[in-house]
Amino acid sequence: xxxxxxxxxxxxxxxxxxxxxxxxxxxxxxxxxxxxxxxxxxxxxxxxxxxxxxxxxxxxxxxxxxxxxxxxxxxxxxxxxxxxxxxxxxxxxxxxxxxxxxxxxxxxxxxxxxxxxxxxxxxxxxxxxxxxxxxxxxxxxxxxxxxxxxxxxxxxxxxxxxxxxxxxxxxxxxxxxxxxxxxxxxxxxxxxxxxxxxxxxxxxxxxxxxxxxxxxxxxxxxxxxxxxxxxxxxxxxxxxxxxxxxxxxxxxxxxxxxxxxxxxxxxxxxxxxxxxxxxxxxxxxxxxxxxxxxxxxxxxxxxxxxxxxxxxxxxxxxxxxxxxxxxxxxxxxxxxxxxxxxxxxxxxxxxxxxxxxxxxxxxxxxxxxxxxxxxxxxxxxxxxxxxxxxxx
Amino acid sequence: xxxxxxxxxxxxxxxxxxxxxxxxxxxxxxxxxxxxxxxxxxxxxxxxxxxxxxxxxxxxxxxxxxxxxxxxxxxxxxxxxxxxxxxxxxxxxxxxxxxxxxxxxxxxxxxxxxxxxxxxxxxxxxxxxxxxxxxxxxxxxxxxxxxxxxxxxxxxxxxxxxxxxxxxxxx
Numbered sequence: 001x002x003x004x005x006x007x008x009x010x011x012x013x014x015x016x017x018x019x020x021x022x023x024x025x026x027x028x029x030x031x032x033x034x035x036x037x038x039x040x041x042x043x044x045x046x047x048x049x050x051x052x053x054x055x056x057x058x059x060x061x062x063x064x065x066x067x068x069x070x071x072x073x074x075x076x077x078x079x080x081x082x083x084x085x086x087x088x089x090x091x092x093x094x095x096x097x098x099x100x101x102x103x104x105x106x107x108x109x110x111x112x113x114x115x116x117x118x119x120x121x122x123x124x125x126x127x128x129x130x131x132x133x134x135x136x137x138x139x140x141x142x143x144x145x146x147x148x149x150x151x152x153x154x155x156x157x158x159x160x161x162x163x164x165x166x167x168x169x170x171x172x173x174x175x176x177x178x179x180x181x182x183x184x185x186x187x188x189x190x191x192x193x194x195x196x197x198x199x200x201x202x203x204x205x206x207x208x209x210x211x212x213x214x215x216x217x218x219x220x221x222x223x224x225x226x227x228x229x230x231x232x233x234x235x236x237x238x239x240x241x242x243x244x245x246x247x248x249x250x251x252x253x254x255x256x257x258x259x260x261x262x263x264x265x266x267x268x269x270x271x272x273x274x275x276x277x278x279x280x281x282x283x284x285x286x287x288x289x290x291x292x293x294x295x296x297x298x299x300x301x302x303x304x305x306x307x308x309x310x311x312x313x314x315x316x317x318x319x320x321x322x323x324x325x326x327x328x329x330x331x332x333x334x335x336x337x338x339x340x341x342x343x344x345x346x347x348x349x350x351x352x353x354x355x356x357x358x359x360x361x362x363x364x365x366x367x368x369x370x371x372x373x374x375x376x377x378x379x380x381x382x383x384x385x386x387x388x389x390x391x392x
Numbered sequence: 393x394x395x396x397x398x399x400x401x402x403x404x405x406x407x408x409x410x411x412x413x414x415x416x417x418x419x420x421x422x423x424x425x426x427x428x429x430x431x432x433x434x435x436x437x438x439x440x441x442x443x444x445x446x447x448x449x450x451x452x453x454x455x456x457x458x459x460x461x462x463x464x465x466x467x468x469x470x471x472x473x474x475x476x477x478x479x480x481x482x483x484x485x486x487x488x489x490x491x492x493x494x495x496x497x498x499x500x501x502x503x504x505x506x507x508x509x510x511x512x513x514x515x516x517x518x519x520x521x522x523x524x525x526x527x528x529x530x531x532x533x534x535x536x537x538x539x540x541x542x543x544x545x546x547x548x549x550x551x552x553x554x555x556x557x558x559x560x561x562x563x
Contacts, residue, residue, distance in 0.1 A: 089432050092406040093455020099503075120403045124507060127399035154432075163429045164408060166398045171430075197434065197452040204433030225455065325448065333449065338442045 010064060020242050021073050027080040030115040036076045039113050045106060053106040060233055060308065061240075062255050074240050078114045081239060082141040083148060084134065084178055085119040085188075088171050089162055089198045089207055090151025094189035095121050097225035097310070098232070105312045107228040114235070117145065131165040134174075138181055146238065147182035149175060149210050152191040152198050156206025172213055179214035184238050186219050187211065188231055190327055193220035194250075200333035211251065219244060220251045224327035229308040230256045250330060252302070261298035261324050264306040267291065277321075280340075285321060295340040296323025303328040394422055400429065404504040406456040443469045456499070459492040 040050050054071040058064075063071075085095070099108050099122075116122065117137035118130075125133055137145065153172050154161035162171030179185055187193040187210045199207040211218040221234050234253055237245050245253040262268065270276070271290035278284060280294060292299070301324050305316040317324055325339055326332040337343050394417065400410035408430040414423040434453060438446050450465035451458070463485060470477060500506060527534035 087408070089430055090407075091452050091455035093452070093458070096455045096458070120401055121406070121504070123403050126401070126403045126508075130401055130403050154430075161431045161433075162408065163410075164401050166400050168400075168429075197437070197449055198432040200437045200449070202436065204436040205431060207432070224452070333437075333445075339445050339448060 010066075014067065014070065017067070017070050017074070017240050020240065021070070021077055024077040024080045024239070027077075030079045030082075034079070034113070036078070036113055039109055040106070043109055045109075050106065057229075057233060057236060060229060060255065060304075061237055071236070071240070074236060075110060075113075078110060078236070078239060080115070082115045082117045082137060082145040083119075083235075084117050084137055084145050084182075085148045085150065086175060086178060087120045088149060088151030088175060088192060088210075089154050089196075089205065090189070090191050092121055092150070094150045094223075094225040094231070095119070097223075098228045105228065107232045110232055110235075117141070128166055131167075134178075138178060142181045144183050145181070146235070147178050147185045148188050149178075149185070149192045150188045152195045152207035153210060153213050154198070154205040154207050155213070156204070161205040175210060176213055179210070179216055179218075182216070184219070184244065185210070185214070185216055186221055186234055186238075188221050189226055190222040190224045190332070193218075193222040193252075194330040196224070197333055199331070217244060218251060219247065219253060221256070222250075222252060222328040222330075223303060223305075224325075226328070227305065227308050227310050230304070248302070252328070256304050256308075257302045257328065259302065259304065261301045261303055261305060261318070264304065265298055265318055266306060267318060280321075288321075291318060291321070291323040293342055294323055295325075295338065295342060297326035297329075297332070297336045297343070298324040300336070300343070301326040301329055301332075393417065404507060406454045443473070456504075457492065457496060459488055463489060 036050075037047075040047070051068065051072060054075065055065060055068045058068045058071045087095075098111055118134045120130065123130060123133065153159075153175050155172055159170040159172035163169060164171055164174060190196045191198065191207075192210045194209050195203070195207050198205055199209075209218075209220075211220070219234060221230055223230065230253075233256060234245070237253065237255070245255060248254055248257055250257075262271070265271075267288060267290045270288070271292060275287075275289045276284060276293040277289045277291050278293060285294075290296070296318065298318065305324070306318065309316045309319075323339075326336040329336070395415045397413045397415060398410065399413075402409040402411060408428060410427045410429050412425040412427075413421055416422050434449060438449060441449070446469060447462045447465040451462040453461040469475075501510075524534070
């Protein structure tokens with residue numbers, strides 16, 4: 001008794017959010033006739049669905065549930081923030097992750113609703129009109145727009161591996177120019193966050209992450225592809241806070257990339273019990289045992305896949321019976337080894353190489369994980385000698 | 393004087409594409425060039441790697457046709473190593489490819505390149521029967537034309553009667 005339950009820090013945060021939403025609401029709308037209520041209704045969602053979704057996003061961003069109505073309000077003003085989405089050396093998989101769902105999810109509807117000024121896969125214009133759209137948007141919303149970049153930036157051969165537009169402007173220069181006048185910069189996907197597949201050895205095009213061509217802060221939202229929740233969540237986080245989120249050593253938002261796949265995994269119990277899939281298609285695979293020994297890189301990967309999942313929350317790689325390949329870690333194509341084999345002794349090399357395969361979300365965690373990693377290998381080795389129960 | 397028209401970037405596709413067209417004074421296209429303005433060198437990256445990793449790398453060629461490159465890369469490896477896959481694997485692959493096919497076509501038609509050729513809004517007021525009739529002008533066996541089940545049967549009857557009359561003539 002006598003304890004004041006009122007959390008003053010949340011109170012002030014709530015006030016700050018309210019003020020920010022008020023401020024954003026004063027900015028001009030993209031389309032006067034459009035509203036989030038209309039978009040939601042037209043696509044067959046009820047207000048209840050929408051509020052449920054808002055509650056889910058609130059929880060995902062580690063905010064108390066009392067913030068849910070505020071989240072719904074924030075989404076309403078989401079069309080005030082102009083967004084420019086650039087495609088560099090990429091495969092469009094990140095855009096697809098967000099947009100390609102069996103039924104449009106609320107996440108993808110939010111993307112229809114926001115003021116997307118330039119997105120090569122979605123815009124009606126082509127050719128010089130497209131080029132002009134980009135220039136206009138950058139000029140009109142100078143210092144106000146959010147820049148989202150998908151794809152690595154080729155810098156080899158003076159950046160000539162990628163040119164866009166009638167004048168053959170280099171991808172690198174477009175990215176630099178767009179970053180200069182952006183209010184916030186998000187690198188969507190592993191390619192723009194860390195270089196991605198084209199930066200894998202021997203990196204023939206000299207592909208680098210976006211953060212290496214601009215000296216402004218870049219928030220990395222890695223994943224190959226990242227889930228739609230992480231993309232939309234990063235956007236809404238910025239919308240609410242107006243500042244950059246708490247970031248880990250690789251500039252990933254902590255609310256999404258704080259925890260290891262291994263620690264959030266639904267098969268973790270089998271790992272702890274020493275129950276491993278020894279080979280795809282065996283009895284263990286049928287029983288949903290741990291996939292570490294058939295190459296799961298969950299112990300070295302930080303992401304929230306098992307919580308947020310993909311395809312509208314249907315599934316994620318480990319749930320389907322195939323190990324994590326470590327796609328949200330820097331240089332994972334080179335440091336994570338063969339996809340169907342555990343890292344084993346190569347572990348030490350990557351840990352001290354500091355290339356990220358084993359590095360943790362926080363610097364403090366590095367030492368701890370090294371111990372864990374050795375433990376993982378030892379644990380798996382014991383399980384070889386003592387195979388899971390036989391003679392069922 | 394002929395005119396050179398450049399369309400770059402071509403939007404609503406995966407990747408980066410540039411088209412150049414030379415148009416004569418009479419408005420007739422004399423020549424046309426297409427170039428992909430992005431090179432990533434995945435072929436170079438694939439060299440010397442464990443073949444088990446290659447399909448995942450090649451899958452990153454395109455995030456719109458998610459399964460196609462994965463499948464073909466796997467088949468290329470099997471071809472090189474002379475691996476024969478079990479019948480069940482073939483079935484699973486066929487199912488996955490069919491799923492991609494069903495997903496991919498609506499996406500391309502309504503979301504990506506279809507927008508270049510079709511006024512999607514007026515598609516709502518289209519008459520499926522007329523569209524079906526139109527389709528039969530160009531092929532005997534159109535797919536998914538709305539009214540096609542009945543019309544196809546009718547058509548099939550007339551076609552078989554035509555064929556029988558043709559056979560009669562020959563004999």
